[in-house]
Amino acid sequence: MTPVIEFFTSLGSTIFSSLDLIGVYVILALGLNLINGMAGMFSIGHAGFWAVGAYTAAAITVHDPLSTPWPVTLALSIIAAIAVTGIAGLVLALPCSRLAGDYLAIATLGFSIIVVSLLYNLDFVGAATGLSTPTYVSKGFIWLMVALSLLFYYRLQYSNLGRTILALREDEIAAQSIGVNRVHLKILVFVLGAGMAGLAGALFANSATYINPAGFEFDQSIKILTMVVLGGLGSLTGVVLAAVLLTLLPEVLRLVNLADYQMLVFSVLLIVMVLVRPQGILGRKELWDLPLLRRYWRPSGPLRVALRSGEVKS
Amino acid sequence: MSEFLQFLINGLAVGSMYALIALGYTMVYGIIQLINFAHGEFMMMGAFVGAFTLNRLQGTPLAVALVISMLAAGLLAVLVELVAYRPLRRQPKIFVLTAAIAVSVLLQNLGRIVFGSSAVSFPAQFPQGSIGLESLGVWVEYSQLFVLGLSLVLMAALWLIVHKTKIGAAMRATSQDIDAARLMGINTNFVISFTFFIGASLAGAVGVFYGMQYSVDPLMGVQPGLAAFVAAVLGGIGSLPGAMIGGLLIGIIENLVAGYLSSTYQGAITFVLLILVLSIKPTGLLGRMAPVKV
DSSP: OHHHHHHHHHHHHHHHHTHHHHHHHHHHHHHHIIIIIISOOOOOOHHHHHHHHHHHHHHHHHHOTTOOOHHHHHHHHHHHHHHHHHHHHHHHHHHHTTSOHHHHHHHHHHHHHHHHHHHHHOGGGTGGGOEEOOOOOOHHHHHHHHHHHHHHHHHHHTSHHHHHHHHHHHOHHHHHHTTOOHHHHHHHHHHHHHHHHHHHHHHHHHHSSEEOGGGGSHHHHHHHHHHHHHHOTTOHHHHHHHHHHHHHHHHHHHHTTOGGGHHHHHHHHHHHHHHHOTTOSSTTOOGGGSHHHHTTOOOOOHHHHHHHHTOSOO | OHHHHHHHHHHHHHHHHHHHHHHHHHHHHHHHOOOOTTHHHHHHHHHHHHHHHHHHSTTOOHHHHHHHHHHHHHHHHHHHIIIIIGGGTTSOHHHHHHHHHHHHHHHHHHHHHHHOSSOBOOOOOSOOOEEEETTTTEEEEHHHHHHHHHHHHHHHHHHHHHHHSHHHHHHHHHHHOHHHHHHTTOOHHHHHHHHHHHHHHHHHHHHHHHHHHSOBOTTTTHHHHHHHHHHHHHHOTTOHHHHHHHHHHHHHHHHHHHHHTOGGGHHHHHHHHHHHHHHHOTTTTTOOOOOOOO
């Protein structure tokens, strides 16, 4: 019995100590879900945006160019991270927005590779050795930001804009024929998703003691992509659940000494999900579809009816 | 001038390998409109199979090892298509792209677990040495001549298959219109498998060439795979001559950049090029615009 109990106590403490990382990944997965799930584009370089955000924030908190008191520095670093990452998303989206999904995938992959290779060579952010960063944010603050991100995503999903994005995903030609500006909308979604990755980066840089380029390699993009696919492209509840589970997965693998196999597990999971249950663990179900909650919590609207009746396929 | 010529020659040698890999991308894209992200990993597997054949079975002629590598890479590709891509053919594209990326990561990690993450040295098989062209001041290594020559032979063989055989005609028909091809009695599933086989066996051959010049490790397919993809896009994805020209161009440009600027940003330059091509002429040099069917 004791080894079992030991396993669960160490699992419990692992979960607690991973809470900040879980929060970061939830925000990352939400951002990618905005791009891949809600808008139906295909980005596979999300870790690149994350890295831009984290390094922007770290550069500000470490070098502290304006010598402000720390809460101001923290606020500045978060705002700057979101802004810079959003601009990076804009710069990448401008040439790519007219392209079909597969080209966008390669462009985002290329972007993330360029970002990481630059970070390995930039001396003022520590090059390959990375940066030691001050830990200004607590788990509570991270989860406050998670809550805000969730609210943002939720409100967006059922807003006029969100429905326009969904319409574009379902049928580009039909959406364009009723006046949806495809290019503008795709650029906007891309910038929003990148901005969320920037926020996640700032939170990560301000909660971890240390960041280095190796932490933002392509493997990370695959992890975030697996969260979005496992959660179901487009289901808010599913993605949050998947982000929590898959952040813990490497930690659990480490507990049972299988850490070397984590990318193997992620890739197999990705293939199996796509083949067996492409709609994700929850499909289009959301938390507020639970019988208990449905009565009191209904994000109303015509689109919802269409989605539930299964007329709209992804 | 001689410096420039030297970069040009080195670029041609690397570029011919990129061209062979790019042919696989472009053939698969031409037939099922899929970017096969796992293509670079077929090259890696070919390199490992070649290295192991030569290491374990001492005295195997290089030609035999090359054929074994090509067969192994080709069969692996057929298997991957059968298991991971075929069931998703009627699904939205995002799913099959996801599967392709996942297969790529899976093969890298399988390679790491099966072969170990340290680099395996390839038993040297190329005759060492080089030819000096004194008047121009450039050196051509035997290995470069060898790679260039074999690449040309393989490309010629591919051209013959695609243009002079029955299966080649079936491939061209399938890439024009898969449904019409099926109605004409072509076994399109077989044609797709065959396309994967041919494309990946070319990549497997490159794995052997690459392994002989550098070394063999589980991540070796990533960089040439990406460069070759950019080459395929530059040449116009779906076009065979385009892939060849694109491959040679990318090889030359990479070498010029590494020679005159810095080798650190070699990979980044490839992608800057990709973005430029996509913004200026998304169909590439020789590609055609596919009309969107409503």
